[in-house]
Amino acid sequence: MNETPGLNFDEQKVQKLRELQENGVTVYPWKYERTDLASQIHEKFPDIGHEKSEEAVSVAGRLYTKRSHGKTVFADLGDGSGRIQLYIRKNDLGEEAFTFFSKNIDIGDIVGVRGHIFRTKVGEVSIWVDEITLLSKAICPLPEKYHGLTKVETRYRQRYVDLITNEEARAIFHLRSRMTGRLRAYLNDRGYMEFETPTIQPIYGGANARPFTTYHNYLEQKLYLRIAPELYLKRLIVGGFEKVFEIAKNFRNEDIDTHHNPEFTMVEMYEAYADYHDMMKLTEDLISTIIRETTGSTEVTFDDQAISFETPWKRISMEDAVREAAGIEIHAHSVDELRTIAEEHAIDGREKATTQGEYLALFFEHFVEDTLIQPTFIYDFPIENSPLAKKHRTKPGFTERFELFVAGMELANGFSELNDPLDQKERFEEQDAKRQKGDLEAQMIDYDFINALGYGMPPTGGVGIGIDRLVMLATGQNSIKEVILFPSMKPQKQKEDDIEEA
Structure with missing residues (x-):
């Protein structure tokens, strides 16, 4: 892994990226024309059979799984609407394109796919791939697919990975x-x-x-x-x-x-x-x-x-709520009596309260608030x-x-x-x-x-x-x-050698 603080680069993926760029491959193209989202394909082809559709489709998204069976690969592509399975054969892509895919496109990469829709023998609507294009090389590894990010703090700090x-x-x-x-x-x-x-x-x-x-x-x-x-x-x-x-x-x-x-x-x-x-x-x-x-x-x-x-x-006045929950009639007590009650119950903020109204608010917070489900x-x-x-x-x-x-x-x-x-x-x-x-x-x-x-x-x-x-x-x-995409967090502790370098 990359030793630069805050970066999670996989050195093997970085090396692969550099080799692709040195060989003239456009690893990060500017645009890709797609015709459908994954969810739209499922909606448009509910009755598709085992034969390929006449209509071609074009989708784009992240590669989540990749299962190789020799000259055939099954993969899962996900976009903003959902996921769809890909069926990739060497005979359809051609040897050069299939070899490029097998060697250079990994789980986590973003790809564009063109092909036709069909239903597999196990009944899953899939894309029979004619062409696959690398759109963005991911050089940070995804978490293990079944568990994702397991540390809650990491989920909040790296929400982008959590969302993936x-x-x-x-x-x-x-x-x-x-x-x-x-x-x-x-x-x-x-x-x-x-x-x-x-x-x-x-x-x-x-x-x-x-x-x-x-x-x-x-x-x-x-x-x-x-x-x-x-x-x-x-x-x-x-x-x-x-x-x-x-x-x-x-x-x-x-x-x-x-x-x-x-x-x-x-x-x-x-x-x-x-x-x-x-x-x-x-x-x-x-x-x-x-x-x-x-x-x-x-x-x-x-x-x-x-x-x-x-x-x-339900609607209830603050006075009535305190009376129902604690049996305290605020205006039947002097401020000194209310102070004594507050001390008996160790109510937070009682030191600053000087009026019946202030004690009413404190008693509400202490006796009532948590009970309002x-x-x-x-x-x-x-x-x-x-x-x-x-x-x-x-x-x-x-x-x-x-x-x-x-x-x-x-x-x-x-x-x-x-x-x-x-x-x-x-x-x-x-x-x-x-x-x-x-x-x-x-x-x-x-x-x-x-x-x-x-x-x-x-x-x-x-x-x-x-x-x-x-x-x-x-x-x-x-x-x-x-429910907040990027919540406020305590700063992460740096290693002592990082602090010295800074």
């Missing part, structure tokens, strides 16, 4: 692509307009999270990777677009675990003249529709549990942890905010959006005070956004949905790394 050898992995990302496409179609059909907002921002906002920072040399300015597109999308509502959405890459400088990746994908949507009740209805219908249309059912299996996305879904809307959040949500119309100290939980995971977060500029300014100032005291997840003051609200934003409902987690649920994967 792991049909399940390919199926996950096929489904992810379809889900994203159906999401766009659903919103477009309902009059939503898709926009792109800045990824690099002078002020981060839209969520309570620690940002990634960078620096623009020309502007001589510190900038941030966005943690959410919310504040820019709401500027568009101010500007007169009444239904907007963005499928956005967000970045949060936080821990990595099975449910979190520093770079993740969300869809956020905002609708003028709507409130959080409307957004719950939208979220419920959107997700159940996408799940049904892409998986064929409204029921999925996740962590060995059957989860039904059949509507309607079936889709459940939790609504009416305390104002302390909802700086962008509108105050509740009837419940002092609360906001019109909801979160959707499935399988113990937060899947969506929505509000009746705060559109009072003076209230928003005050909320930002409270957040900034927390930030100044060391809360790394508190939000900055975005005066330009406050100014935008000063021009008038209509009553608006908004919601954000985590696409990665939605795909996790749809595919039954309990790690977010399984």
Whole structure:
């Protein structure tokens, strides 16, 4: 194997490549004309017999297997749609071409094939090959065919190899692509307009999270990777677009675990003249529709549990959820009493809580969140942890905010959006005070956004949905790394001699 760090070249394959190039063989041609995909051949010739078809076909893809029987070779070719068997005979190719194929084309190489369709004696639809062309020489060896990449970490680091050898992995990302496409179609059909907002921002906002920072040399300015597109999308509502959405890459400088990746994908949507009740209805219908249309059912299996996305879904206030799960009536206790309860149960974050609302949120996370297996809307959040949500119309100290939980995971977060500029300014100032005291997840003051609200934003409902987690649920994967093509990973340790050379 090649000793260069990070390269997995097989020296014998490299030598073969060099010999081909020295002999004038075009190892990496520019183009190949193909007429069909593997799946299309199976669809077009369902009744083919043992005689070759009159119609010729041309396919291209990777060679996955190669089984030699003297003057005859059986091989499997795979493309983006599936696989098809090749039947290669010396008498058909000619001695020179057959010898070239046998000697120089290996498993893992990408080839183009022309020939006719027939069915083998064992009943497999195959291509009777007339011509085979090398299109790309692979000089890295594929993993053993029956097991693929066996180390999970290697699968994530070398996703390209995982996709070559792991049909399940390919199926996950096929489904992810379809889900994203159906999401766009659903919103477009309902009059939503898709926009792109800045990824690099002078002020981060839209969520309570620690940002990634960078620096623009020309502007001589510190900038941030966005943690959410919310504040820019709401500027568009101010500007007169009444239904907007963005499928956005967000970045949060936080821990990595099975449910979190520093770079993740969300869809956020905002609708003028709507409130959080409307957004719950939208979220419920959107997700159940996408799940049904892409998986064929409204029921999925996740962590060995059957989860039904059949509507309607359960709705319960945060107060009632804590009361049902823990028997605690938040507003029947003083802050000191709540602190004592939190200490008795060793609840994380209790040291920072100073109000009933903050304890309510902590008790919910501790007693309730993990128990929410079936889709459940939790609504009416305390104002302390909802700086962008509108105050509740009837419940002092609360906001019109909801979160959707499935399988113990937060899947969506929505509000009746705060559109009072003076209230928003005050909320930002409270957040900034927390930030100044060391809360790394508190939000900055975005005066330009406050100014935008000063021009008038209509009553608006908004919601954000985590696409990665939605795909996790749809595919039954309990790690977010399984549904992100190239997840964030710790750097690999280099050998000491590599470090010295560097």
